[in-house]
Amino acid sequence: MRRETYNEFRQLCREHNLAATHQRQKIYEALVSRPGHYSPEEIYEQVKQDLPSISLATVYKNLKTFVRAGMLHEVSPHHGSWRIDANRRPHHHLVCTRCRSITDLPVDSLAPVKLRGVIPSGFRVEKFSIELQGICKACAATRSGSPGNREGVPPLR
Numbered sequence: 001m002r003r004e005t006y007n008e009f010r011q012l013c014r015e016h017n018l019a020a021t022h023q024r025q026k027i028y029e030a031l032v033s034r035p036g037h038y039s040p041e042e043i044y045e046q047v048k049q050d051l052p053s054i055s056l057a058t059v060y061k062n063l064k065t066f067v068r069a070g071m072l073h074e075v076s077p078h079h080g081s082w083r084i085d086a087n088r089r090p091h092h093h094l095v096c097t098r099c100r101s102i103t104d105l106p107v108d109s110l111a112p113v114k115l116r117g118v119i120p121s122g123f124r125v126e127k128f129s130i131e132l133q134g135i136c137k138a139c140a141a142t143r144s145g146s147p148g149n150r151e152g153v154p155p156l157r
């Protein structure tokens with residue numbers, strides 16, 4: 001693990017009142033080593049290379065702990081599978097409705113969001129995150145994705 005990742009991990013555990021165990025350290029490392037939005041299974045596959053005896057249940061439990069402590073965030077639940085966001089900075093998401101890929105969009109790529117109208121009373125807004133849905137470049141390049149060519153659309157399963 002890179003020195004600064006290790007220090008960041010220790011610091012985050014201290015801030016969020018979590019024991020900085022070796023397992024958690026490996027899970028955190030797997031998450032932040034590459035930017036992305038990972039399922040517990042993907043993290044498990046990565047962590048297993050260092051800790052062959054770790055179970056998927058353990059990885060799952062520790063990811064839940066990270067999220068509950070506020071140390072990491074989950075991606076909005078519309079994606080069908082539970083995913084953890086490795087990016088701790090505030091940001092928005094571009095979501096491809098075809099392949100379900102998720103791309104981060106820096107928070108300053110949108111004009112500041114202003115609330116208009118009334119929010120249900122008692123609701124305290126803590127953050128905004130916007131999800132832009134569409135078709136990613138790779139999907140748009142495939143035959144079925146190109147506009148005007150409807151024959152190639154695969155049947156729904």
Ligand SMILES: [Zn+2]
Pocket residue numbers: 096097098099100101135136137138139140
């Ligand atoms: Zn796509």
Ligand SMILES: [Zn+2]
Pocket residue numbers: 037085086087091092093103104
């Ligand atoms: Zn993200």
